Amino acid sequence: MASPFTLHRQSSQCAARRGEVTTSHGVFQTPVFMPVGTQATVKGMTPADLKNIGAEIILGNTYHLYIRPGCELIKEFGGLHNFMAWDRPILTDSGGFQIFSLRELARISEEGAAFKSHLDGSALFLSPEDAVEVQETLGSDIMMCLDTCIPYPADLNEARQATDLTARWAKRCRAAHHRDKGQLLFGIVQGGMHKELRAQATEQLLEIGFDGYAMGGLSVGEPKDLMLDITEYTAALMPRDYPVYLMGVGTPADLVEGVWRGVDMFDCVMPTRNARNGMLFTSTGKVVIKNARYQRDQRPVDENCTCYTCRNFSRAYLRHLYMAHEILAATLNTIHNLHYYAGLMAGIRKALEEDRYEEFRREFYTKNQ
């Protein structure tokens, strides 16, 4: 099948590459960071805010939308794009990770995942076919296969069972996918921290054939070195002419390292969640805005930042909003953090275009010691 990925430039220094992905709501440039819009909104941001920051694609969470407001309602609006007034690409997860996160409320069988709504406790069921149908109804540009996540640590046997089940579910997702709707479907490689399972899972997905390949089950509590080792190992097995997506990762350094190892797409709640907790990323490290030392500080959060927040507001004002629990604190902090992530990715893409990613990476660590 035709790949949605176009390679612009392969780094001569590492596995990193500069490219783009084409979807039915337009093209996005890679490597890319996708802000997380769990409940049909990136918390605190209007679509105009997101565009000003330069977001080309956002993520929606199938589990949350399935429970509230429900697919039927979103269908009445012609899909998620219309419902939330966002006309650029959307990637939806399958719901697997959220169901997995519920643990005691979920039961996994061959047929699918039985779980209880975290809102009202009602019994629900999601099969691989359901996960595709729900995402087709939402109308996302990139859909994800239903997978079973593996906790960390997990022994080989436990990890193997979950990995095999994910592969069987992936086959069912592919069979249920209506390709004529113009939506892309990505497979998810599981396997825990076991390389032989990661290799087996990748091979199984390649046999089925997807529009892109994701790595799941990373950044689930394992040491950072292990996460990067498994990422590097798995990314190297993936076909180089398709997009590679590392799910749920991570910190700015994780993005720099993931790109180095060949990853094209990332998502994480970190910039948005940290913003709401008053933790701001800057070109010289983190700023905890509630600290007393910012009480009379007239400087912007980051003197090198060109975001709306930094162009207009002082640390003292942002600290005041945060201490007073004003909703504007969440909005201004999120604008800054998403701008920081977007700027980091833009810098990465530029360095790749100039084939100087090794130098970029070194400079990043010099600034963020």
Ligand SMILES: [Zn+2]
């Ligand atoms: Zn800023």
